[in-house]
Amino acid sequence: MAVNTRFATGVHALLLLAAEPDVLQTSEDVAGKLNTNPVVIRRVFSLLQQAELVESQKGPHGGSRLARPAKEITLSDIHRALDAGGLFHTVSFPGTQQARVTAALDQIFTSVSKTVTKELEQVTLSQLLKKISKKPSK
Template sequence: MAVNTRFATGVHALLLLAVEPDVLQTSEDVARKLNTNPVVIRRVFSLLQQAELVESQKGPSGGSRLARSAKEISLADIYRALSPGDVFHAASVHASAGGKLNQALNQVFKDAQKALEKELAQTSLSQLVKKSVKKEKH
């Protein structure tokens, strides 16, 4: 089973933009800092732009920056922009009790998804920047 790293990459990329909110940063610069391919960053920025979390300018002096304040962007916003679907997927069971089992399991998965998003909504990008700067000083 493949691990989706898009969310973590997106959070790290947005943290870099949040540290220097007035500077346009190219996908090449962000990719170099995150040790990844610029194409990965362009794909992530494209999704973040669709969610209105990032704004980008094309051209030789172009780049990307946050579309709004880091205080106004929660981890849940980033998660919803970059995660294609639910965290969990229940397999279909074709036994006579399968319908009730699927229904019960799907409810557990929905509750877990809600709990995840609720937890992510409690942390803003600004809070993460403050925590990361604090740790670097120690």
């Protein structure tokens, strides 16, 4: 099974943009800071731009920045932009018993997804940036 890392990558990338809100950062800049390929960042930024979380300018002095203040972007906004699929997927197996299992799992997965979404709605990019910027206590 493949693990989708777009959400985590997107959060990391947006935190870099939030740390310097007035600076246009290229996908190469962000990729270098995250030790990943610029193509990965361009794909993530493309989805974030479609969701109006990032704005980008092309050209030799281009780059990307947040489309609105970090305090107005929740982790739920980012998750919705990058992982539209849902947290869990069920498999349909033939048979009545398996159908009941699938239905029960669907109910559980729906409940868990609502809980996760509610938690993500309560955290803004700005809050997360402040949290990670604090120096650890001795």
